[in-house]
Amino acid sequence: xxxxxxxxxxxxxxxxxxxxxxxxxxxxxxxxxxxxxxxxxxxxxxxxxxxxxxxxxxxxxxxxxxxxxxxxxxxxxxxxxxxxxxxxxxxxxxxxxxxxxxxxxxxxxxxxxx
Amino acid sequence: xxxxxxxxxxxxxxxxxxxxxxxxxxxxxxxxxxxxxxxxxxxxxxxxxxxxxxxxxxxxxxxxxxxxxxxxxxxxxxxxxxxxxxxxxxxxxxxxxxxxxxxxxxxxxxxxx
Numbered sequence: 001x002x003x004x005x006x007x008x009x010x011x012x013x014x015x016x017x018x019x020x021x022x023x024x025x026x027x028x029x030x031x032x033x034x035x036x037x038x039x040x041x042x043x044x045x046x047x048x049x050x051x052x053x054x055x056x057x058x059x060x061x062x063x064x065x066x067x068x069x070x071x072x073x074x075x076x077x078x079x080x081x082x083x084x085x086x087x088x089x090x091x092x093x094x095x096x097x098x099x100x101x102x103x104x105x106x107x108x109x110x111x112x113x114x
Numbered sequence: 115x116x117x118x119x120x121x122x123x124x125x126x127x128x129x130x131x132x133x134x135x136x137x138x139x140x141x142x143x144x145x146x147x148x149x150x151x152x153x154x155x156x157x158x159x160x161x162x163x164x165x166x167x168x169x170x171x172x173x174x175x176x177x178x179x180x181x182x183x184x185x186x187x188x189x190x191x192x193x194x195x196x197x198x199x200x201x202x203x204x205x206x207x208x209x210x211x212x213x214x215x216x217x218x219x220x221x222x223x224x225x226x227x
Contacts, residue, residue: 034215034216036218041220042220042221043118043205043207043218043219043220043221044157044205044218045218046215046216046217049215089156089157091157100145100147100162100164100209100211101147101159101170101172101173102147102157102216103159104149104156104157104158104159105156106155106156107155
């Protein structure tokens with residue numbers, strides 16, 4: 001089926017700890033994946049992306065891991081800060097010939113405790 | 115630089131009325147997308163425009179929904195004979211081309227009473 005899912009609806013972490021948000025996808029033809037952060041009342045904000053020819057990509061304080069064998073994607077946030085509190089969505093793009101539309105998961109709410 | 119802008123930010127309408135939502139993409143972006151987000155949910159793809167190609171309308175939920183993109187820039191999403199289930203945040207995004215990161219606008223919150 002067409003679905004991108006997240007394993008946990010809410011993740012609560014202590015400030016300064018590392019956070020890991022997981023995502024499973026179902027379409028093995030997907031070749032592009034994106035993580036978005038959405039704060040209350042705002043549109044999603046691009047965090048980091050990864051293409052299917054890679055298994056890891058790092059940004060500033062964030063790392064995305066892609067395991068194509070088990071169709072799993074994760075977002076790691078180092079030294080989580082209160083400003084990281086938001087809903088995080090993974091999204092996939094469905095392979096060559098597609099139109100660029102993204103299929104989004106339901107989102108994981110990250111709560112950072114001071 | 116200027117991001118994606120949408121107007122209005124909020125729209126309250128009566129059931130059965132038509133509404134138009136506007137999106138101004140980032141200048142130079144050839145791809146434009148419309149999504150819908152219901153309360154507490156993920157984003158649902160509606161329609162995609164890429165340059166002069168025919169749009170991908172596969173996500174439009176009914177024939178009451180339509181969208182145009184004039185001159186390869188501004189887009190308008192029209193919902194005719196609105197229903198209460200149309201209440202949601204309508205988000206527009208643009209990207210340099212397909213398979214590049216999509217930049218989202220702040221959305222239009224539509225409430226159908």
